[in-house]
Amino acid sequence: MDMSATGESGTGRRAPRGGGGGGGDVWLRPRPARRQAPPLTRDRIVAEAVAALDEEGEARLTMRRLAERLGTGSTTLYWHVETKDDVLDLALDAVFGEVAVPAEHSGDWRAEVGALAGEWRAALLRHPWSAAVLGRPLMGPNVLARTEYLHAALVGAGLHGPHLTAAAYGLANYVIGSAMMQAAWASRDEDEARRAADERLRAEHDRYPTLAEHGHLVGKDWDEAFTHGLRYLLDGIAAQLASGPAHP
Missing domain, CATH: 1.10.357.10 (Tetracycline Repressor, domain 2)
Structure with missing residues (x-):
């Protein structure tokens, strides 16, 4: 069953990463501390990502489209997941969760x-x-x-x-x-x-x-x-x- 440097924006929020290391980083990277909890949960992101993947496939999944489906901005989404690879890792793990x-x-x-x-x-x-x-x-x-x-x-x-x-x-x-x-x-x-x-x-x-x-x-x-x-x-x-x- 494998990480790029974290940037900071002028508002104190982490700058979104543009790439990905091929997946797996989300399980090794600690969740960042937040000054204020955003109105979005990782579970909700994963559920919407799985639905989007089921409907349109992996090729059409982007962070922007996922944020639109969630009715939120990309900045809020990036608090929880830094790359599309993160989203795929989480979505795949959710699929495995269906296996009794x-x-x-x-x-x-x-x-x-x-x-x-x-x-x-x-x-x-x-x-x-x-x-x-x-x-x-x-x-x-x-x-x-x-x-x-x-x-x-x-x-x-x-x-x-x-x-x-x-x-x-x-x-x-x-x-x-x-x-x-x-x-x-x-x-x-x-x-x-x-x-x-x-x-x-x-x-x-x-x-x-x-x-x-x-x-x-x-x-x-x-x-x-x-x-x-x-x-x-x-x-x-x-x-x-x-x-x-x-x-x-």
């Missing part, structure tokens, strides 16, 4: 990991922009709590060291990749795109015989394909555990 995490481990690592992966995928699909911006340091409390749960379940199964890392990354990358692919198809006329793809494969059957014969996923098959793929991954982890101690 049991209070205790059941001892059934496959059921725990499978449920977590399914919940995570569902959250990403509810917010299609989220999977595409996950290539950033993720250090928010919701992300860390769910990552902790995943790692603890795998450690409880008997994985350690590089085996633990490989399993956790493999599962995470599978969830992210499947959500990204499904969201990409959903953003277009899926039926028309698939018809065009099928026509090309039929026309070039000799070059791509396997693809032409077995075709593509259609909308109703996404869930089934995800479930089968996840089972293959979990079967592989189980086979590794059965072969002997999964230690460095």
Whole structure:
């Protein structure tokens, strides 16, 4: 699951930053002290940012547009978040907060990991922009709590060291990749795109015989394909555990 110098304006307020370090800074930077609390909360900013991202996507999100949606000025917004990267970090963590995490481990690592992966995928699909911006340091409390749960379940199964890392990354990358692919198809006329793809494969059957014969996923098959793929991954982890101690 990674900071520029802070300027001061003549009014005593911090000057807005124009760039960003690629994300993650918001979790490492202490909240600034204020002489007077502004009429805006971070929770409200995050909720509006998630709504804006759901409606328009990441490319159209700007600090100015977010301030307009909140009915406030940019100066007030910059009291809470310094860059667009801050907003994306906070919004992503809010998405992870939708993933249910049991209070205790059941001892059934496959059921725990499978449920977590399914919940995570569902959250990403509810917010299609989220999977595409996950290539950033993720250090928010919701992300860390769910990552902790995943790692603890795998450690409880008997994985350690590089085996633990490989399993956790493999599962995470599978969830992210499947959500990204499904969201990409959903953003277009899926039926028309698939018809065009099928026509090309039929026309070039000799070059791509396997693809032409077995075709593509259609909308109703996404869930089934995800479930089968996840089972293959979990079967592989189980086979590794059965072969002997999964230690460095």
